[in-house]
Each structure stands twice: as structure tokens, then as C-alpha cells.
Amino acid sequence: MNFDLKTLELTAAASEKCDLLVVLIPEGFKPGADALSALAALALKNGDLSAKAGKHLQLYQAPAVAARRLVLVGAGDGSARSVRQAVLAVGGAIKAPQTKRVVVCFAGAVKAGAVCAVVQAVAEASYVYTTTKSKVEARSLNRCVVGVPNAAEAREGFDSGVALVAGVEFAREWGNRPANHATPTLLANAAKTLAKLPRIQCKVLGPAEVARLKMGAFLAVARGSEEPLRFIELRYNGATKDQAPVVLVGKGITFDTGGISIKPAPEMDEMKFDMCGAASVLGVFRALGELQPAINVVGLIPACENMPDGRAVKPGDVVTSMSGQTIEILNTDAEGRLVLCDALTYATRFKPAAVVDIATLTGACVIALGGVRSGLFANNDALASALQTAGDVAQDLCWRMPLDDDYADGLKSNFADMGNVAGRAGGSITAAKFLQKFVGDMPWAHLDIAGTAWKGGAAKGSTGRPVGLLVQYLHDQSKAKAKAAAPRVAAKPAAKRAPRAKAV
Template structure:
């Protein structure tokens, strides 16, 4: 799908030939004398239409309007949140087979973040999964024109929105694939395709390399599967060579049966989504390829299946992690933390500015926060605040949870340095406390996306979250670094003078 940004106000929008013209009407709309303004004003006056977010009025072959169909769409205060909410309800119109070219026209002023949100909302509402549905109708929407009064004011935000669409859809695609179409090897191959993009490199390690690294915890989880594990290392080099990178670590359990501690059969199919943390890291790198920011980022993905087998790790087994710490595996269904801990130890070699791990880690986080906010845990207040602010800005919110040391008491073991579970109470927190044992003094955050990475029921599918949050965080870091460098440059010039 192609997006274009165009200077377009309502009089000119009426002349645009398209299958669907969406007029984004804000509260307090001030009509002109053109046909679309007159139409919207009359509909508002008669009460047939409201400018509240999501309210709409579909029209067909309106006189003096070139578009075959017109949709008046209320966007409330015109904020990014209202625009996204409104466009999110237009899926049926955007997915219609006859809808190939759409024009979005802001009937009032266009805020930069609202334009970014509009691009993402259209892509989200029109998304269609087809990889393993050969008879499904592919996305018919091919081109979207976003019309605003002054493109120069929103151009950066528009292209950020387009890049986020690429990243989120890459993550959704891999999240939605069945496990036999998204094995660890296939996931590694997807990462290799990203290395064809500028400034991105990819390294893939197999069982022998992982064994040499001493990743006994990761290897223990993979033992029960016929599919070989893969440890994926991605690097985006956009900053100076001496700039410390941000390391993103994504949980890549491509299917989770629970292992010997096997899960109930009901809804086990949804455990194909247990690699959505990994998918989000891939999505971030896809977006970075488009945005090309001046930062350095490393992506680490430990990928394997968790299967029951004669070779599988058993409850009560003790494994040795890459850090040298031993772990008593009390529950084999708490496997995500077992692969992440070795990846977090590996992350230290990059001397990172920050480490963020992303994982569908606990059902407890779903109980705590539902599907609205991801759980955020961190040992660093500045990092936590930056991630939370990025989430709010990107409309991909998270919520900080506690990390009191007392929560780690349940992880004590009589037979190892720690157990891998600590009972039901505070399960999302104790999982985070387990991971914290492997980060040392690195600035670290853990995003538990078990409630936000996918939806169940009739809307079953990957959401692509938290790609938006992570990309916004990285762009904010780039902006902060640029701002900090300017005074330094000024002082240097003054000293030279």
C-alpha cells in the first residue's frame, strides 16, 4: 500500500477521483462555500451527522464531487487519539473489494501527530492476513492520499507514520503465522532479509554456537523440540561508532506447549503468538530501515520451541545459565524467562546505554492490566519514564509495575541459586525479578506484552505492539542526543573564536 501527502483542502478534494473520499470533520468545523463544506455543514445542522470521534455519514455519488463514495467522519478535537479512534471504525469501508484508492482530507487544521496517527489507523483498519489463506481476498486498498492544508508542517510525522506501518505490519505478519510457518529457522531468515536494508547487519547462531557461549538455560528449553534453536543478532548502525547502543531483546518462543508442565488444550493454538516479542524487534528494525535515525540499536532474539519430549527439561532439573547462576526449573511453562536470561547476559557485551526486553511473559500481567497497557518494569527511573512517555505519545501505552526486592523471596531454591517461578501471587512481578538477576547494573526495562501483543476471539490476531512504543522511544533518544550535542558544538565554536 502506497501513501502520498498532498496539499489539499475541501474545494480541491471534491475534484479528486477516488473510490472513497474520507472527510475528517472536527468539532467546531467552520465551513467554506465549496460543495463538501456545504454538505458537511447541512448534515451537522440537521443532526444527521456529528463531529464526535467515530460518528460517520456515508454518501454515494454526491453531485459536484468526483469521488464515487464520500464518508463524513467525525474526529472530535482533531487530536491523534481522536483521529485514530475514528478511522479505526472504518475497516469495512477500507476493506471493501472496490476500494482501491482512498483520499483522506482534513477539513480543519492538521496536527502533525494526528497525520501520523491517520496513516497508521488506515493501515491497521485495512490489514488483511493472507499468508496461509490462499483463497482469501488480499488487501484491495493500494493507494492512500492524505490531504492537508500545509504539507511542510507535517511531512516528518507523515513519513514516520509510513515507516511505522512497515514495521508494525512486519511484526503482525510474523506474529500471525502458524508455528509451522514461523519456525526458529524461518524467523532467522526473516531477520536476514532485514540485513538487505541500509545500515543493518544480521548474525544467526545455531545450537553449537549457543553451546559454546554457555547458554545452558536457553538450550534446556529447546531440548524437547525437533526444530533447532536460533539465536539472532541484529545491528542497526546509524550513530557514531563510539555511541553506546540500545539493546532490544525479544522473546522468540515460536510455539509454547508448556513443555512437560503442559498447558490445557483450550486456546493452546494461541501459543503461536508467544514469539510476538521477537516479532516486535523485527518490526522495529524494519521501521529503522525506513527512518534511518542517527542512533545505534542491537536486537537479540533467542528463538526456539517449547515442546514435551523424552529429552525435554523436567520439573526439578537444574540448569546453568550463561551468567553462571544455576536455576531450578520448577515449572517448564515458565520458559520465556529461561531463554531471556541468557540473552540478557549476552547483551552486556555491547556495553549498552539501555536494555529493553519484550516478552509475552505472564498470564498474570493480562489479569493485572488486560489488553490496554503493556506491563513495564525497570531498575532505572529515567528509562522507565522515557518508555512510558513514548508509549503515551505513540498511543501504545504501558504502565509501570513495582520491583520491590521482597517480591524475589519466592524465587529462593534449596537446590540452585534460584527457582524459575515463585507461586501465583504477583506472578508478573516475580517473573521480572527473575530477569533482573541477570542484568547487573545495566539500565534495564522489561515489557510484559502478554495482554497487548495479540487479540483473541473473533478479532484473533497479532496487534504489532509494542513496535510503536519502541520506535518512538528510539526517536526520542535520537532527538535528545541531538539537542545535547548542539550546546557542545556552540561552546567549541566559541572557544575556537
């Protein structure tokens, strides 16, 4: 889909030829003398329209309006959150088969992040998955024009929104693909396509190379599958070589049966989403290829299936991780932490500024936070604060969870350095404590996205989260590093005062 940014007041918006015109009406709306203002003012006066975010009124072939369909929608306080809510509220009209061209116009001042929110919301509302369907009902919308009072001032937010859409939709595509269309090999091929973008490189390791690295935990998970594992390494080089990179580690279990500790049959099909952490890393790199920020980023994806074969690892088996620490595998369905722990050890070679792993790790996190916020765990307060702030700005929310050392007591083992699970209590926290054993002194954060990476039921599908959070975090870090590196302008010395005349 194509997006355009245009300077567009309401008077000009009424003349825009399109299938759908969406006008965002903020609280405190001050109407002008144009036709759209008159319609909105009259609807507000008579109580047929409210400026509350998401409340809307649809009209067909309204007088003096060129658009076939017109929707006046309340934008609340005009914040990014309210604007997003407003656009999604009219998502049905945006996704309608007859909607080929839509214009979304602001009827007031544009607040920070609002234009970016419009672009993302329109893309989300119109998204259609088609890859494995024989009768393709492709996205009908092919062009969206965003109208603002001043296009030049809104350009940065617009460009960020377009880049984010590219990243989120890349993540959604690979998250939504069935497991036989998203094997570790196919996932690695998808990563290789990203190397066509500026400043991005890709390297893929197979079973032999992973064995030479002594990634015993990762190898153990992959043993039960006929699909060969892949270890994907992506690099985005946007800054000087001496700048320490941010490392993103995405869990890439392309299908999770639970292994020998097999899962119950109901909803097991949703375990194709167990690689959404990996998909989010791919999505971030897709967005970086568009945005080109001045920062270095490394993406690591341990990709494999978790299957119950005769060669599969068994409960009670002890494996040796890349770090040299031994692990008693008490539950083969706690496999995500096993592939991640070796990837985290591998990450140390980059001497990173920070490491963030992203994983659909625990059902316990779904119980704790539902589908609203991702779980955030961190050993560094500054990193945790930066990620939480980025999530708030991007409307991709997370919530910091505790990491008290007492939670690790349940990981003790009589036969290895640690077990891979503790008891049921605090399951998302004990999983994070397991991962923490492999990060050493690196600033590290863990995002448990088990509740936010996909939706079930009638709306079943990948959400593309937390691509927005991660891209915003990297953008913020890039700006902070640029500011720190900028030469300080020395203060000019005060001008010498002329000597005072002596009294005579």
C-alpha cells in the same frame, strides 16, 4: 499499499477521483463556501453528524463530489488519538472489496501526530493476512492519499507513519504465521532479509555456538524440540561507533506447549503468538531501515520451541545460565524467562545505554492490565519515564508496575540459586524480578506484552505492538543525543558603551 501526501483543501478534495473520500471533521469546524463544507455544516446543524471522534455519516455519489462514496467523520479534538479513533470507525468502508483508492482529508488544522495516526489507522483497518491461505483475498486497497492544508509541514509525520506501517506489518506477518511456517530457522531467515536494508547487519548462531557461550537456560528450553534453536543478533549502526547502543531483546518462543508442564488444550493454538516479542524486534528494525535515525541499536532474539519430548527438561531439573547462576526449573511452562535471562547476560557485552526486553511473558499481566496497556517494569526511572512517554505519543500504551525486592522472596530455592517461578500472587512482577537478577547495573526495562501482542476471538491475530512504542522511544533518544552533541553557540560579548560626555 502505497501512501501519498498531498496539499488538499476541501474545495480540491471534492474533485479527487477515488472510491472513498473520508473527511475528518473536527470540533469547532468552520465551513467554507465549498460543497463538502456545505454538506458537513448542514449535517452538523440537523444532528445527522457529530464531531465526536468516530461518529460518521456515509453518502453515495454526493452532488459536486467526484468520489463514489463519501464519509464525513467526526475527529473530536483533532488529536492523534481522536483521529486514529475516527479512521478506525470507518474501517469497514476502507476494507471493502470495492475500495481500491481512498483519500483521507483534514477539514481543519492538523495537530502533532495526527498525520502519522491516519497512515497507521488506514493500514490497520485494511490489513489482511494471506500467507497460508489457498484462496487469497488480498488487501483490496492499493493507494491512500492523505490530504492536508500544507504537505511540507506534515512531511515528517507522514514519513514516520509510513515507516511504522512497514515495521508493524512485518511484526504482524510473523506473529500471525502458524508455528510450522515460523520455525526458529525461518525466523532467522526473516532477520537476514532485514540486512538488505541500509546500516543493518545480521548474525545467526546455532546450537553449537550457543552451547559454547554456555547458555544453559536457553539450551534447556530447546531440548524437547526437533527444531534447532537459533540465536539472532541484529545491529543497526546509525551513529558513531563510540555511541553506546540501545539493546532490544525479544522472546522468540515460536510455539509453546508448556513443555512437560503442558498447557490445557483450549486456545493452545494461540501459543504461536509466543514469539511476538521477537516479531516486534524484527518490526522495529524494519522501521529503522526506513527512518535511518542517528542511533545505534542491537536486537537479540533467542528463538526455539518449547515441546514435551523425551529429552525435554523436567520440573525439578537444575540448569546453569550463561551468567553462572543456577536455576531450578519448577515449571517448564515458565520458559520465556529462561531464554531471556541468557540473552540479557549476552547483552552486557555491548555495554548498552539501555536494555529493553519484550515478551509475552505472563498470563498474570493480562489479568492485571487486560489488552489496553503493556506492563512496564524498570530498574531506572529515566528509562521508565522515556518509555511511558513514547507509548503515550505513539498511542501504544504501557503502565509501570512495581519491582519491590520483597517480590523476589518467592524465587528462593533449596537446590539452586533461584527457582524459575514463585507463587500465583503477583506473577508478572515475580517474573520481572527473575529477569532483573541477570541485568546487573545496566539500565533495564521489561515490557510484558502478553495482553497486547495479539487479540483472540473473531478478531484473532497479531497487533504488531509494541513496535510503535519502541520506534518512538528510539526516535526520541536519537533526537536527545543529537541535541546533546550539538555545539553550543557562545554568547556574544556585550557591546562596550561609549563613554558618557562629562558635564561642563
